[in-house]
Every structure is written in C-alpha cells, then in structure tokens.
Amino acid sequence: MHFDPASLIFNQAGLIPVIAQDAASHEVLMMAWMNAEAVARTLETGRVTYWSRSRQSFWVKGESSGHVQKLVDFRVDCDRDCLLVLVDQTGPACHTNRRSCFYTAVRDGDEVELMKPVE
Amino acid sequence: MHFDPASLIFNQAGLIPVIAQDAASHEVLMMAWMNAEAVARTLETGRVTYWSRSRQSFWVKGESSGHVQKLVDFRVDCDRDCLLVLVDQTGPACHTNRRSCFYTAVRDGDEVELMKPVE
Numbered sequence: 740m741h742f743d744p745a746s747l748i749f750n751q752a753g754l755i756p757v758i759a760q761d762a763a764s765h766e767v768l769m770m771a772w773m774n775a776e777a778v779a780r781t782l783e784t785g786r787v788t789y790w791s792r793s794r795q796s797f798w799v800k801g802e803s804s805g806h807v808q809k810l811v812d813f814r815v816d817c818d819r820d821c822l823l824v825l826v827d828q829t830g831p832a833c834h835t836n837r838r839s840c841f842y843t844a845v846r847d848g849d850e851v852e853l854m855k856p857v858e
Numbered sequence: 859m860h861f862d863p864a865s866l867i868f869n870q871a872g873l874i875p876v877i878a879q880d881a882a883s884h885e886v887l888m889m890a891w892m893n894a895e896a897v898a899r900t901l902e903t904g905r906v907t908y909w910s911r912s913r914q915s916f917w918v919k920g921e922s923s924g925h926v927q928k929l930v931d932f933r934v935d936c937d938r939d940c941l942l943v944l945v946d947q948t949g950p951a952c953h954t955n956r957r958s959c960f961y962t963a964v965r966d967g968d969e970v971e972l973m974k975p976v977e
Contacts, residue, residue: 740968740969741967741968741969742964742967742968742969756875756889758877758886758889760886765884765885766884767877767879767886767942769935770875770877770935770940782964782967812963812965813963813964813965814960814961814962814963814964814972815960815962815963815964815969816888816889816959816960816962817952817953817954817956817959817961817962818959821889821959821960823886823960833936834936835936837936840935840936840937840940841933841934841935841940841942842933842936843933843934843935843936844931844932844933844934845861845901845932845933845934846931846932848860848861848901849859849860849861850859850860850861850934853933
C-alpha cells in the first residue's frame with residue numbers, strides 16, 4: 740500500500756510525536772515532533788527533519804551542529820499517531836552534548852545521571 | 859536529588875508522553891501517556907501505569923490482557939517533557955497482539971508489515 744503522510748493522525752497543532760532510535764545500538768536517542776511536511780521531507784531526503792515547536796520552523800537535525808540523523812528505517816504505530824525512526828546518528832543526539840536525551844534515571848526516588856556530555 | 863513527579867513538564871491536558879522499550883531486546887514497544895499520578899503509581903508499584911486518553915482513566919498496562927509491563931528503569935529526558943520506561947514485557951505490547959506497536963515500515967513509498975500477530 741502506498742504511504743500517504745496525510746493518513747497519519749496529527750494532534751491539534753498538526754504534529755505527531757517521533758521517537759528516534761539508534762539503528763545500530765538500539766538506544767533511544769530523543770523524542771521530537773513532525774508535521775506532515777516534515778514527514779514527507781524526511782522520507783524524500785533521508786535526513787531526519789522535525790518541526791521545532793519553539794522556533795516554529797523545520798529543523799533538519801544536525802543542520803547547525805553537524806549531529807545529523809540519517810534515516811535507516813521509518814515506522815508507524817498501530818494507531819498511526821506516533822512514529823519511530825531508526826537512524827544513523829552522527830555524534831550526540833542531545834543538545835546537552837550527550838549521546839541520548841534520556842540520561843537521567845529515577846532510582847529509589849532519586850535522580851541519577853547516567854551519562855556525561857561528550858568532551 | 860529527590861525526584862518529584864511535579865517537576866516534569868506536562869502538556870495542556872496534564873500529560874507527558876512515555877516511550878516503552880523492552881529492557882532485554884531494546885525493541886521500542888509502544889508510546890502512551892501518563893499524568894503526574896500515573897508517574898507516581900508506576901514508581902511506587904513497579905507496574906507501568908498509563909493514563910488512557912480514550913477512557914479518561916488510569917490504565918495499568920496488562921490489567922485485563924495479562925500483558926503486563928514490569929518497570930526495570932525509569933528515565934527522564936533533558937527537557938523533562940518525555941519519559942522512557944525500560945520494561946519487562948509479558949506477551950505482546952500491542953493491542954493487535956503484536957510484540958510492538960511499530961510493526962509497519964515505510965519503504966520506497968510503500969507500507970510494509972514487519973510482524974504478524976502472535977497466535
């Protein structure tokens with residue numbers, strides 16, 4: 740079946756959540772958002788492109804930092820309201836310069852830092 | 859630092875997106891939502907508990923299906939507006955009886971089914 744970005748379920752702001760997972764290590768790197776046009780651009784260019792809610796503009800991941808995400812596989816969930824992109828991640832995915840945005844764990848009621856920023 | 863669920867950033871509906879990942883295989887299983895009370899209950903009971911937007915009620919994953927998620931690790935992202943739970947998943951995570959909700963890939967413009975429901 741041909742895939743149509745318009746067949747996805749977007750929220751009231753026209754956005755869908757996207758989970759980025761490292762295709763090699765399977766580490767979950769980050770979660771961000773796409774609109775229908777960002778979905779189309781990601782599939783067309785193979786460069787993962789989000790919609791920045793703070794800047795209200797397209798966000799080609801790594802465009803300024805060089806920490807690009809090359810699309811390896813693009814997946815849709817059962818409800819068509821969430822996406823999973825498997826990516827080839829150059830450098831850290833997180834703006835704090837850590838590999839993953841999920842570097843804080845909650846263990847026994849306390850926050851624990853799991854990884855340090857890359858030097 | 860002590861973790862306080864109220865320190866998370868919830869959306870206008872009082873919810874935060876939660877990614878569930880298989881702690882052993884690292885497969886991304888599903889994405890759902892929690893409110894602050896669901897976060898607290900998950901940490902307290904070790905049973906992953908979401909907030910069902912359709913039913914507007916707490917949803918102890920697997921309560922009716924038996925496909926429970928035992929919490930293995932609980933992680934918070936850099937912006938504190940997304941959670942990642944590593945889980946010990948009993949049976950399929952998806953309501954379609956597939957291991958993961960992300961069973962559809964988009965390849966060369968077409969949708970491809972990656973896994974079948976468990977018999």
